[in-house]
Amino acid sequence: MAQATRKKPVEAEVDPVVEARRAAQSHFRTLRLGTPFQPRIDALGLQQDWYSWAGYRAPHSLWDEELEYFAIRSQAALFDISPMTKYRIEGPDSEAYLDRVTLRDVTKLKPGRVHYTAWCDDEGFVLDDGTLFRLSPTRFRLCSQERHLPWLLDSAIDYQVSVEEETEAVAGLALQGPTSFAILRDAGFAGVERLKVFDLAEFAHDGATVTISRTGFTGDLGYELFVPADKALSLWDRLMAAGELRGIRAIGYTALNRARLEAGLIVANADFTTSEHAIRTDRLRMPDEIGLGFMIDLEKGHFNGRRAILEARAKKKLRHVLVGLEIEGNIPAEHAIVYYKKSQEVGLVSAAMWSPMAKRNIALASLRRPYGDTIVDDLWVEIYAMRELQYQKLMKRAKVVQRPFIKLDRRTANPPADF
Amino acid sequence: MTSSEMNWDAIVIGGGHNGLVAAATLAKSGRKVLLLEAGNEVGGAARTEEFAPGFRVSAVAHLLNRLHPDVMKTLELERHGLKVERSDFVPSVALSKDGPLVLHGAYGEVLTGASPSEQSAWKELRAQLLRYAGILKPFLSRRPPDLGDLSLAEMTGLGQTALALKRLGKEDMRDFLRVLLMNVYDLLDEQLSDNRLKGLLAFDATLGSHLGPRSPTSLLGLYYRLAGEIGGLAGAQMQPKGGMGAVVAAIRAAAEKAGVSIRQASPVAKVIVEKGRAVGVVTQSGEMLRAKTVVSAINPATTILDLVGPREVDTGFVRKVKNIRMKGDAAKLHLALDRPPQFAGVDAAGHKGRLVIALSPDHVERAFNPSKYGEFSPEPVMEVTLPSLADPSLAPSGACVLSAVVQYAPYALKQGWTAGKPQFLKAIMAQLETYAPGISATVRHAELLTPADIEARYRMPGGHWHHGELQADQMLISRPVSGWSGYDTPLEGLFLAGAGSHPGGGISGAPGLNAARRIIAMRA
Numbered sequence: 001m002a003q004a005t006r007k008k009p010v011e012a013e014v015d016p017v018v019e020a021r022r023a024a025q026s027h028f029r030t031l032r033l034g035t036p037f038q039p040r041i042d043a044l045g046l047q048q049d050w051y052s053w054a055g056y057r058a059p060h061s062l063w064d065e066e067l068e069y070f071a072i073r074s075q076a077a078l079f080d081i082s083p084m085t086k087y088r089i090e091g092p093d094s095e096a097y098l099d100r101v102t103l104r105d106v107t108k109l110k111p112g113r114v115h116y117t118a119w120c121d122d123e124g125f126v127l128d129d130g131t132l133f134r135l136s137p138t139r140f141r142l143c144s145q146e147r148h149l150p151w152l153l154d155s156a157i158d159y160q161v162s163v164e165e166e167t168e169a170v171a172g173l174a175l176q177g178p179t180s181f182a183i184l185r186d187a188g189f190a191g192v193e194r195l196k197v198f199d200l201a202e203f204a205h206d207g208a209t210v211t212i213s214r215t216g217f218t219g220d221l222g223y224e225l226f227v228p229a230d231k232a233l234s235l236w237d238r239l240m241a242a243g244e245l246r247g248i249r250a251i252g253y254t255a256l257n258r259a260r261l262e263a264g265l266i267v268a269n270a271d272f273t274t275s276e277h278a279i280r281t282d283r284l285r286m287p288d289e290i291g292l293g294f295m296i297d298l299e300k301g302h303f304n305g306r307r308a309i310l311e312a313r314a315k316k317k318l319r320h321v322l323v324g325l326e327i328e329g330n331i332p333a334e335h336a337i338v339y340y341k342k343s344q345e346v347g348l349v350s351a352a353m354w355s356p357m358a359k360r361n362i363a364l365a366s367l368r369r370p371y372g373d374t375i376v377d378d379l380w381v382e383i384y385a386m387r388e389l390q391y392q393k394l395m396k397r398a399k400v401v402q403r404p405f406i407k408l409d410r411r412t413a414n415p416p417a418d419f
Numbered sequence: 420m421t422s423s424e425m426n427w428d429a430i431v432i433g434g435g436h437n438g439l440v441a442a443a444t445l446a447k448s449g450r451k452v453l454l455l456e457a458g459n460e461v462g463g464a465a466r467t468e469e470f471a472p473g474f475r476v477s478a479v480a481h482l483l484n485r486l487h488p489d490v491m492k493t494l495e496l497e498r499h500g501l502k503v504e505r506s507d508f509v510p511s512v513a514l515s516k517d518g519p520l521v522l523h524g525a526y527g528e529v530l531t532g533a534s535p536s537e538q539s540a541w542k543e544l545r546a547q548l549l550r551y552a553g554i555l556k557p558f559l560s561r562r563p564p565d566l567g568d569l570s571l572a573e574m575t576g577l578g579q580t581a582l583a584l585k586r587l588g589k590e591d592m593r594d595f596l597r598v599l600l601m602n603v604y605d606l607l608d609e610q611l612s613d614n615r616l617k618g619l620l621a622f623d624a625t626l627g628s629h630l631g632p633r634s635p636t637s638l639l640g641l642y643y644r645l646a647g648e649i650g651g652l653a654g655a656q657m658q659p660k661g662g663m664g665a666v667v668a669a670i671r672a673a674a675e676k677a678g679v680s681i682r683q684a685s686p687v688a689k690v691i692v693e694k695g696r697a698v699g700v701v702t703q704s705g706e707m708l709r710a711k712t713v714v715s716a717i718n719p720a721t722t723i724l725d726l727v728g729p730r731e732v733d734t735g736f737v738r739k740v741k742n743i744r745m746k747g748d749a750a751k752l753h754l755a756l757d758r759p760p761q762f763a764g765v766d767a768a769g770h771k772g773r774l775v776i777a778l779s780p781d782h783v784e785r786a787f788n789p790s791k792y793g794e795f796s797p798e799p800v801m802e803v804t805l806p807s808l809a810d811p812s813l814a815p816s817g818a819c820v821l822s823a824v825v826q827y828a829p830y831a832l833k834q835g836w837t838a839g840k841p842q843f844l845k846a847i848m849a850q851l852e853t854y855a856p857g858i859s860a861t862v863r864h865a866e867l868l869t870p871a872d873i874e875a876r877y878r879m880p881g882g883h884w885h886h887g888e889l890q891a892d893q894m895l896i897s898r899p900v901s902g903w904s905g906y907d908t909p910l911e912g913l914f915l916a917g918a919g920s921h922p923g924g925g926i927s928g929a930p931g932l933n934a935a936r937r938i939i940a941m942r943a
Contacts, residue, residue: 100730122735122909154738158729304733307695307909 032057035082036171036232040240044250051253054147054167056083059252068255072218073357075247076177078239079256081224082232085130085147086170089140091161098132098140100303101155103287103295109134114198114213118292119148120305124312125275125284127151128268129292133200133213141166141211141226145268146276155304171232175239176222176259179246181416184212184223187242193415195223206234214416217256219263221410221417246419261351262358264324264403266290271322271350271364282319286312289320290366291403320347321372324403325363327381328396330354333363336381338371342395346371349381355405362405363398376400427453427710429938430700431679432687432726433917435463438716439670439679440931441916443494445714446677448939453708454679455700457686457878461671464877464884465926467664471755471864473815474807477663479751479873479884480926481804481822482773484656485647486666487560490928494673501669503650507657509772509809513619514854518764520615521772526645526654530616537613544610549653551595552645554583556653559646559922562933563896563904600891603641604632604780614779621784622777622800626824627924628889629748631787632780636891643889647927656773660810666926690715690722690913692731697913700726712912712938716931718879718886719743719899719919723908732909739900743919744893747870747882748790750828752801752847754821755864759808760855774803776850786827793833795843799850801825818863823847830870830881840869886919895921906934907941914938 033056035041041059049060058080061068071077089098099106102117109115111134118129130144142152152163175183184192189203192212200213208231216222227235240248260267268274272290273283286309287293296309312318327333332354338347347367355362363381365372371379376399383394410417431442434456446452460466464479491497511522513532520532526549530541557580564573584592598606603624607617621632624641631637649655659665675681689701690713699709715722720740723729729737762774777783777800786796803823807814814820825847832839844867851858870882879886887893896904898921906914906921916934918924 096730101734122733151734155734157737157741158724302692302695302731304735307733310695 035080036229037080037082037173037236040233040236041080041250047252049252053083053253054085054145058083060254061252062250065252065254068249068251069258069356071247071249071251072177072220072255072259074178075249076175076179076183076243077218077249077251077255078236078243079174079176079251079253081172081174082167082170082229084167084172085144086166086172086226087142087144087149087152088164088166089142089152089161090138091159092138093159093161094138094140096301097156097159097161098142099300100159101152102132103292103297103303103305105297105300106132106134107300111135111137112200114200114215118287118295120287120309121275122305122308123275123284124286124305124308125278126268126272126287126290126292127276128274129266131215133211135200135211146274169229170226171229171235173225173227173235173239174216174218174222174256175225175248176216176218176220178221178410178417178419179243179248180222182418183239183243183246183248185418186246187238192223196414197412205238206231210235217263217265218259219265219404219406219411220259220408221413257351258353258355261353261362261364262355262404262406264364264405266322266364267351272366285320286318288313288318290322319369320366321369322364322366323372323400324405325349325365325379325381325398326401326405327352327361327363327383327398329394330361331383331385331394331396332361333381333383333396333398336363336383338365338367338398339380339382339395340371340375341378342380346379357406360405362401364403365398372400427451427708429453429712429714430455430708430710431916432690432700432713432715432722433457433463433717434461434681434683435716435917436465436667436670436926436928437917437931437934438463438714439667439674440490440494440928441714441716441935442679442681443670443674443677444932444935445712445938446674446679447493448935452679453710454674454681455685455687455702455708456681456683459684461681461683462664462667464873464879465663465667467662467813470753470866474753474755474818474820474864475662475813476753476806476820476822477658479868479877480663481658481806481824482656483659483663483666483926484644484649484654485925485927486649487927487929487932488648488651489560490670490932493932494670496666496669496673499669499672499676501659501666503657505650505652508650508652508655509657510769511619511656511773511775512762512765512769513615514762514765514774514776515615515778516853517615519762519769520613520619521769522619524655525652526656533613533616537611537616540611541616547594548641548645550587550591551598552642552653554580554587554595555642556646558895559643560929560933562906562937563898563921565905566896598638600636601638602633602635603638604784606638607632607780618777618779618782619775621780622775622802622826625783625787626802626826627749627884629744629746629790629829630890631784633784634787639891639894640889643923646922647925658771658804658806658809662806662810662813663926670928687726689728690726690910692727692910695731696911697727712914714914714916714934714938716916716934718745718917719915720745720880721878722913722915727910727913736900736903736909739902743899744888744890745881745883745886745919746830746888747873747879747884748827748829749884750825750843750870751868751873752821752823752825752844753866753868754823754862755814756819756821756858757861757863758817759805759819760821760851760858760861762855770805771808772804774805774854776801776803776854790827790829793829793831795829795832795839795846796827797846799825799827799843799847801847801850803851828869830874830883832869832871836869836871840867843867843869884918885924886917887923889923894923898923906930906937
């Protein structure tokens with residue numbers, strides 16, 4: 001009936017205004033953006049195994065996740081970090097501004113240096129962690145997992161500082177692994193041998209500048225390179241050419257994720273929930289609850305969350321602790337529940353693997369204090385190992401151990417070794 | 420910068436009536452208190468000022484209807500010269516071309532000028548309004564409950580409110596909850612039929628806020644008014660002898676008696692913060708004064724953003740403070756008249772009362788409409804008083820003072836107030852001329868204070884006499900901002916005590932008193 005009474009659709013007239021608006025709103029047709037390196041990565045992406053990293057098409061794995069992991073540890077791995085959120089923070093008050101926004105004392109961060117830091121909301125809950133690059137006395141780059149522009153701008157009230165997102169404008173590459181230094185040297189970045197861990201310097205590339213820092217997310221010898229987006233492909237090619245005989249390989253996130261776990265590094269919204277994402281109130285975490293308490297500097301001036309953090313410490317309101325675990329056996333305990341005396345639930349494993357480097361079964365876990373804090377004995381994890389459509393439940397002993405799980409001398413050796 | 424050797428227990432910033440109440444209460448508890456007032460005299464928006472040679476008027480607030488009984492009692496204001504007697508109560512007169520309608524006594528204990536059926540409808544509605552306002556009254560006087568950390572006293576308070584609700588009976592309790600966030604327009608339509616009465620109530624509900632009668636929650640404004648009392652009677656109103664400045668003089672006398680040191684013409688430039696704690700202030704002349712407690716009885720946004728500075732507090736808090744809505748929508752008119760005006764049909768007692776031009780709820784709503792778009796009302800609504808009739812000292816012999824609150828006059832007038840002010844004055848005078856024919860010819864001097872003028876003269880950002888819109892989202896536990904409604908701030912040792920804090924504006928002294936009590940309770 002409805003069919004019969006429905007009017008004939010009116011012949012659509014082409015309205016140029018509507019057409020222009022449609023054209024401007026076509027973003028949804030590209031579900032995942034490409035990074036400036038996408039032509040090269042697409043060509044190497046034999047697995048077609050993509051995921052969304054902050055809206056960008058990023059590879060889990062390109063060709064073989066095991067071999068990609070070993071490229072990090074035995075050769076050199078090239079990993080596209082362009083989707084990482086990047087902010088350019090500049091102005092006479094930029095140091096004071098970042099001191100107020102982030103936990104660590106930025107006055108101690110010298111130009112040409114990088115530090116790992118985190119920032120909190122008013123309640124002292126971690127909004128994100130990230131790296132802060134001091135490019136000059138008055139110019140910084142803040143890199144993070146999540147986007148924070150409104151927060152950063154509102155924090156800038158009363159400061160002479162400009163905050164701009166430069167995620168799209170700046171392409172980034174991580175070159176990690178024992179031969180990474182030799183590749184950079186062979187690629188002609190003269191003076192790169194002078195970079196100590198957490199140093200950065202600028203180098204000429206293709207009529208522009210590339211910022212190279214001796215940083216990374218692998219616990220290995222390695223570098224990160226930032227370059228204007230239009231010079232991305234020439235940089236890629238330059239590194240690939242120089243690294244051909246030194247085993248350079250492009251890798252995806254799965255391999256990197258293993259390396260970072262061995263290095264004991266945490267990932268926002270994997271090992272803890274950032275405060276703007278958390279829906280349930282007990283998921284919020286203070287720095288002291290995710291192993292970032294060392295960043296808090298109470299001697300410096302006011303910073304976001306200071307009052308709440310002080311109060312939580314004074315009133316013993318810290319409820320969680322993030323620990324490294326060594327688990328018996330060799331079955332990864334991914335997302336396993338942690339028990340005290342095999343019966344009382346005390347936490348959850350957020351990342352786990354058999355570490356080929358440490359030759360240990362390692363994990364990161366978030367535990368409810370006092371477990372993992374003052375009570376560290378008699379902890380167990382229950383691993384559900386799927387074996388031909390049946391779970392084998394394994395109750396394995398877990399030991400709280402120091403992070404990082406591996407410590408590689410080549411990461412910090414000066415000058416960096418030539419492999 | 421000089422540093423005073425003297426160390427104070429408390430420094431109160433701002434000598435408006437709330438600052439004076441806070442200072443006096445703290446001093447009475449044995450504290451050494453210094454009050455710093457930016458202007459040449461204390462009183463803020465409650466001063467009595469000369470606006471034309473020989474003509475004096477209550478500067479912004481011109482009616483006393485909510486001075487909190489605890490303030491009267493704690494500061495013994497009667498002993499300091501503030502007299503409140505039943506004979507001082509003045510009526511409210513709803514003007515109309517059909518003849519006026521008068522609410523006598525405490526908000527219309529007796530209604531005249533209406534039909535018998537309307538009188539009985541009013542009797543019922545008035546009783547209901549007062550009953551419901553009575554439930555809210557404790558909420559609108561005490562410190563808002565600290566939801567995260569309820570004390571025994573707060574629990575008891577909430578329990579008593581629950582009990583009071585229950586005592587209403589099932590039907591009445593349901594109705595209370597039904598109408599709580601309603602708009603006043605629809606409620607009036609349910610129960611009344613006389614447009615004059617409805618216009619008056621619609622005007623009272625929206626007075627001083629950026630709401631029209633049809634705006635959701637506009638009824639709350641009426642409850643706020645009726646939760647106030649004077650001389651023990653809810654809804655009563657009076658014009659203090661000597662203007663509002665006389666009330667301030669009494670509070671000041673109480674403060675000085677209690678030992679408060681008052682410094683006028685001493686604007687504060689900065690609150691000194693050391694390690695997250697407010698430890699004193701720096702005056703604009705560069706003097707550094709240290710104190711254990713700093714109490715700011717000025718605007719909350721000015722306090723946090725200008726005196727403390729965004730750098731000393733968290734970003735989220737700065738956001739909240741910046742988002743406090745405080746764009747005033749009311750203007751104040753002062754006329755120096757050659758002789759008392761004659762409002763048509765109004766008797767002598769009525770002329771000494773509050774004369775309201777708000778012909779109907781629609782009139783108020785239509786007056787409100789343009790203000791949403793940055794324009795003033797072409798046919799404004801207003802409440803008029805003639806204070807010199809009862810207190811001849813306010814005007815030269817035979818002459819008369821007219822004081823009026825006029826709505827709506829948006830703070831951010833699109834055309835700008837320089838061009839807009841003469842036009843708005845013309846629109847107001849046209850309204851007055853209609854109800855008091857011949858008044859224009861007797862005007863010796865006219866002073867119209869737009870929200871922009873009120874902002875500049877009385878240091879009230881946005882020219883808003885509540886220091887922040889008094890609407891549901893900025894009341895109780897959300898006043899001045901959510902999470903910080905208990906007079907304390909994220910800075911240890913810094914407290915807010917002005918109208919921007921709960922319960923809000925009007926000459927009540929409640930924010931000042933509550934803040935002082937909070938400080939005393941914390942140290943105890």
